[in-house]
Every structure is written in structure tokens, then in C-alpha cells.
Amino acid sequence: MRLSAVALLVALILVGPIFAQSVPVEGTASSSAVLTRRNAGEPAPMSEAEKAQMAGRIRTETLHAWNGYKKYAWGHDELHPLSRKPFDWYGHTLLMTPIDALDTLLLMGLKPQADEARKLIDTKLDLDQDIYVKDFEITIRLLGSLISCYEMTGDKRLLELADDLGRRMLPMFNSPTGMPYEYVNLHSGAVRGTRSNPAEIGTLLIEYGMLARLTGKQEYYDKAKRALVELYKRRSSIGLVGSEIDVESGKWTDPTAGIMGGIDSYYEYLLKASILFGDQDCAAMWRDSVAAINKYLADPRSSGLWYGQADMNTGVRTHTNYGALDAFFPAVLALSGDGNRAAALQDSSYRMWNIAGVEPEQLDYATMKIASPGYQLRPEVIESTYYLYHYTHDPKYLAMGQTYFNGLLAYCRTDDGYAALSNVESKKKADSMESFFFAETLKYLYLLYAPESTLPLDSVIFNTEAHPMKRSLGLKQE
Ligand code: DMJ
Numbered sequence: 001m002r003l004s005a006v007a008l009l010v011a012l013i014l015v016g017p018i019f020a021q022s023v024p025v026e027g028t029a030s031s032s033a034v035l036t037r038r039n040a041g042e043p044a045p046m047s048e049a050e051k052a053q054m055a056g057r058i059r060t061e062t063l064h065a066w067n068g069y070k071k072y073a074w075g076h077d078e079l080h081p082l083s084r085k086p087f088d089w090y091g092h093t094l095l096m097t098p099i100d101a102l103d104t105l106l107l108m109g110l111k112p113q114a115d116e117a118r119k120l121i122d123t124k125l126d127l128d129q130d131i132y133v134k135d136f137e138i139t140i141r142l143l144g145s146l147i148s149c150y151e152m153t154g155d156k157r158l159l160e161l162a163d164d165l166g167r168r169m170l171p172m173f174n175s176p177t178g179m180p181y182e183y184v185n186l187h188s189g190a191v192r193g194t195r196s197n198p199a200e201i202g203t204l205l206i207e208y209g210m211l212a213r214l215t216g217k218q219e220y221y222d223k224a225k226r227a228l229v230e231l232y233k234r235r236s237s238i239g240l241v242g243s244e245i246d247v248e249s250g251k252w253t254d255p256t257a258g259i260m261g262g263i264d265s266y267y268e269y270l271l272k273a274s275i276l277f278g279d280q281d282c283a284a285m286w287r288d289s290v291a292a293i294n295k296y297l298a299d300p301r302s303s304g305l306w307y308g309q310a311d312m313n314t315g316v317r318t319h320t321n322y323g324a325l326d327a328f329f330p331a332v333l334a335l336s337g338d339g340n341r342a343a344a345l346q347d348s349s350y351r352m353w354n355i356a357g358v359e360p361e362q363l364d365y366a367t368m369k370i371a372s373p374g375y376q377l378r379p380e381v382i383e384s385t386y387y388l389y390h391y392t393h394d395p396k397y398l399a400m401g402q403t404y405f406n407g408l409l410a411y412c413r414t415d416d417g418y419a420a421l422s423n424v425e426s427k428k429k430a431d432s433m434e435s436f437f438f439a440e441t442l443k444y445l446y447l448l449y450a451p452e453s454t455l456p457l458d459s460v461i462f463n464t465e466a467h468p469m470k471r472s473l474g475l476k477q478e
Contacts, residue, residue: 043399046449051398054449058405059108061413062442065433066105066113068417069097075124081417082431090131095121100141101438102149103467107455108446118149122157127164132183132192135172136200138165140265140465141435143207147214148467159214166211166220178226179247180204194248198241201231202266205273205282206463213277225279231266232285239292240312241266256318258297258309261325265464267293268332275335276461276471290336298341299365304348305341306365321371322352323362328464330384334391346388349381350400356424358407375421377412377433379440379466386444390457401448408441440466 046054073079076086077096089096098117105114146162149155171189172180179201182193204224212221234250235241236257243262244254259267267289274283296315299306307326309319327349333342353359355370359381362372382404389397411427412418418437422430443466447455460468 043395045395046398051449054398054402054405055446058442058446058449059110061409061418062104062108062438062446063110063113064413065417065438065442066101066110068414069101069433070116072416073097075120078435079417079433080431081414081419081433082429084416089137090129090133092126092129092131093124094127094129094133094138094142095125096141096435097438099125099145100435100465102145103152104438104443104446106149106152107443107450118153118155121161125161127161127168127186130185130187132185132190134183134200135169135180136182136203139169139204139207140463140467141439143169143211144463144465144467145439147207147210148463148469150214151468151470162211163215163217166208166215170219170223173223173227175247177247177250178223178230179245179250180227181247194246195244195253196247197244197262198231198266199262199264201245201247202228203269203464204228205269206276206461206469209273209277210469221277225281228266228269228273228285229281232270232289235289235292236312238296238313238315239288240296240310240315242312252312255312256309257312258319258321259293259307259326259329260309260321260323264325264328268328268464271332271336272461272463276469286336290338294341301365303365303368304351305344306348307345308365320364320366321362322348322365323372324359324375324378325361325380327352327359327378327380327384331380331387334384334387339391342384342388343392346384346397346400349384350403353381353404353407358411358421358424358427360424370425373423373425374430375412375424376430377408377418377420377437377441379436379444382441382444382448383462383466386448387457389448390452398448401445405445436465 068081069079072084073086076093077088080087098120102114102117105117143162143165146158146165150158150162168186169184172184172191174191175181179196181191182196182200184191205228208220208224212218231241234245240257241263242252242255242257245252270282270286270289273279274286296310297307299308299320306322307329308317308321310317330342330346330349333345352363358375360370360372361374364371382401385397385400408418411421417433419429420432422428455468460470462468
């Protein structure tokens with residue numbers, strides 16, 4: 001029998017911390033023990049044929065968006081879907097969309113499209129450019145995908161490109177603290193941007209750790225790990241990190257703690273690196289961190305379980321915002337084995353989506369009013385649905401996926417792709433289709449309905465851009 005909402009909140013308050021402590025960090029075995037139960041009136045299981053039909057529709061829509069990119073933006077970073085113009089982040093192309101999309105095309109069996117993307121990457125990707133790139137974005141989108149696609153295809157050229165990119169990025173770590181500057185010049189190795197944040201500092205270890213594993217160059221692992229540890233060492237006495245830090249002085253410049261964008265994937269990588277590399281330091285850092293998150297940031301209300309913001313030093317709540325980016329956290333909780341909190345928070349994310357039929361960038365959950373009305377075609381709410389379905393097989397998550405897909409079709413589809421929304425209430429479109437729409441949103445949606453054998457979740461760890469890395473015994477730890 002399902003707990004009532006009130007009982008669930010009480011259970012989360014009273015029992016939650018004990019449950020969380022009893023969960024092994026690696027979460028691999030325990031995750032499959034996550035339980036949910038169905039009441040009468042809840043969605044019936046979908047048949048295999050219905051799931052296959054959904055997967056087919058998502059594949060067709062991926063092709064639709066890919067064809068729009070091909071027609072109007074081939075060889076550039078992105079398509080601007082309303083003006084039908086190409087867009088390059090740094091004035092020169094780094095092939096953001098084809099690289100980020102490649103493993104999605106491979107997983108969906110879109111072979112001609114995957115082949116043309118690979119050919120483009122092979123012949124046109126020029127990394128030797130005098131441009132300052134954002135470490136975080138280039139690492140999670142390009143490096144992550146090159147590594148993942150190398151593992152999928154065995155194409156050595158992809159690993160060479162990954163190694164070349166990694167080598168060009170390494171100077172970012174040359175700060176007095178070892179925490180990376182925000183930007184690095186791909187040609188000269190010059191750096192800029194002393195003020196960074198936990199996500200940009202702490203979301204590197206999966207990619208550089210994998211590069212170390214695949215090339216044998218331990219330096220990649222050590223530098224990314226040091227950055228993560230230096231950040232963790234600067235947590236407050238109650239175990240929280242803030243939103244902005246100076247990488248030269250090591251001093252916090254914004255003490256706002258949360259799980260929102262700018263912090264989110266730092267926590268994600270503590271857990272995931274502990275699983276992917278068997279790194280016990282990361283496991284301990286994750287355990288400490290999630291305890292503080294659940295103590296100071298979790299905010300159970302009559303409207304559901306939410307996570308808000310607090311001062312990192314005092315734990316006093318400062319804001320009650322939850323949004324599209326925060327919706328990654330149920331996936332991380334589920335992976336850690338904390339199925340109760342994961343399910344409760346996912347219900348809140350779903351509630352947020354349904355306020356306007358597409359989720360807003362931010363909601364003030366204290367008033368249930370939209371605080372920031374855009375929708376950037378973000379994946380996180382779908383990613384968490386996919387994890388929860390994997391661990392529970394509760395058909396309600398398949399029904400959730402249909403709601404997201406229908407919202408995307410109804411409000412974001414254009415003649416030539418998909419467009420972000422500048423306002424989820426008016427449904428006014430914005431001229432943007434970021435590469436993560438291919439890498440993450442469409443991939444997680446597809447995997448929700450595709451046979452588990454397409455990509456067994458327990459055999460991989462996804463980087464924060466949804467590029468799967470094979471799990472296997474990791475590097476020797478110092
Ligand atoms: C992606 O680039 C990654 O998922 C990142 O961790 C957060 N933002 C976007 C998608 O919303």
C-alpha cells in the first residue's frame with residue numbers, strides 16, 4: 001500500500017536520515033532494491049509493442065531535428081531553429097551538435113546519420129583554434145562524447161581527438177589552488193576567469209578519469225581529482241558549498257548553497273566517480289555531502305518534497321527555488337540507493353512540469369509561482385524519470401514520459417527542429433536548440449521506452465551530458 005503524502009513527508013523527516021545512512025554509496029546493488037507499489041487508478045503497464053511504438057516516435061523526432069540541423073547548420077555548432085541560421089559559440093565551429101549527438105544517433109540505430117556525423121568530425125574538427133572555451137561545457141559535451149563514442153565504436157580516431165582536446169585543456173588546472181580557471185585558450189593554453197563555481201570545478205573527473213584510463217596518462221585523473229578535492233576541502237563547517245569561489249585565493253564569493261545549476265553536477269560527480277572508478281575518497285565526499293544536502297537543503301512541504309537554497313555557513317534558508325536543472329537530483333538519489341527521496345522529489349518535478357504543461361526554469365515552491373519562465377529543452381526531468389523507471393518498473397514513469405513527449409511535440413516542435421520556450425505560460429518560442437537536446441533530452445526519452453539491452457544502465461555511468469562510460473575496474477588509487 002502506498003504511503004499517503006503526509007505519511008511520506010513524516011517518514012522522510014523522521015526515517016529519511018537513517019535510511020540514507022544505511023545505503024551503500026556505490027548504490028549498484030541497492031539501487032535495484034528501490035520499491036514502489038501501485039494503487040488502483042494508476043497507469044497500467046505498457047505492452048512491449050506500445051513501448052516500441054513510443055521509442056519509434058522519439059527516433060522519428062530525433063531524425064526531424066537532425067535533418068533541420070543538417071539543412072540549415074551543417075558543420076556549425078548549433079541550429080537556431082526559428083531564424084533557420086547556424087550558430088557557433090566562439091565564432092569558429094567546434095561541431096558541438098554533431099559531436100554531442102553522435103552517441104544518441106548510434107544508440108537509436110540511425111546509422112547513415114551517425115556515419116555522416118563521424119565523417120564530419122573526422123574531416124572538419126579543428127581543435128587548434130585561438131579561442132577561449134569554457135572548460136565545463138567543452139569537457140562535458142565534446143570530451144565526454146568523444147570518449148563515449150570511442151567506447152561504442154572502437155574508432156581510434158575519436159580517442160586521438162579526445163586526447164588532443166584533453167591535452168589542450170590541461171592548462172586550466174594551473175591555478176594556485178589546482179581548481180580550474182573558467183576558460184582556456186585551445187591554441188595557446190592561456191587561461192582566464194578566476195571566479196568559478198562548484199559545477200564547473202567539480203564536473204571533470206569522469207571525463208579526465210576516463211581519458212586517463214584509456215590513454216594510460218594518469219595526469220588527467222590526478223588533476224581533475226585534485227580540483228574536486230580542493231573544492232570539497234573548502235566546504236563549510238556544516239558541510240555545504242556555496243555558488244561562487246575564486247580559484248586563485250580559494251575564497252568563496254557567494255555563500256548560497258543549493259543543488260541548482262552552478263552546483264548540481266559537482267554532487268553528481270562525487271557519487272558517479274565513486275562508482276565508475278571505485279574511488280573511495282569520492283565515496284566519502286559524497287556521503288558527507290548528501291547528508292548535509294538532506295539536512296539543510298531538503299524542504300518537505302504539503303506540496304511535496306523540494307530542495308531549496310540556504311546559507312552555506314549557517315544553513316539558514318535563503319530561497320525556495322526549484323527548477324528544471326534541480327530535477328537531475330532524483331536520478332542521483334536513485335543511483336545512490338535512496339529510492340524514497342528520489343521518488344518523492346520526482347513527483348515534485350512532475351508537478352512542476354504540469355503547472356504550465358512544460359517545466360519552467362525556476363519555480364518558487366513556497367508560493368507555487370513560476371520564478372523564471374523559460375524552458376531550454378532541458379533533459380533533467382526526463383533523465384530522472386528514466387532512472388526511476390529502471391529501478392522500479394513502475395508504469396507511472398512511462399506515463400510521465402508520455403506527458404513530457406506530448407509537451408515537447410505540442411509546444412516546442414518547429415518545421416525544422418525543436419525550439420526552446422522563452423515563456424512556458426505563453427508558450428512563446430525562443431531561437432535556440434542546444435546540443436544537449438540531442439545528447440540528453442532525446443536520448444533519455446528514447447532509453448525510457450527502448451529495450452533495456454539497448455544500453456543496460458547498470459553497465460555504464462552517464463556523464464552529466466548523458467554520454468555513457470563503461471563501468472569496469474578503475475585506475476589504481478594513490
Ligand atoms: C547540460 O549541459 C548538462 O546536463 C549540465 O549538467 C546541466 N545543463 C545542461 C542541460 O540542462
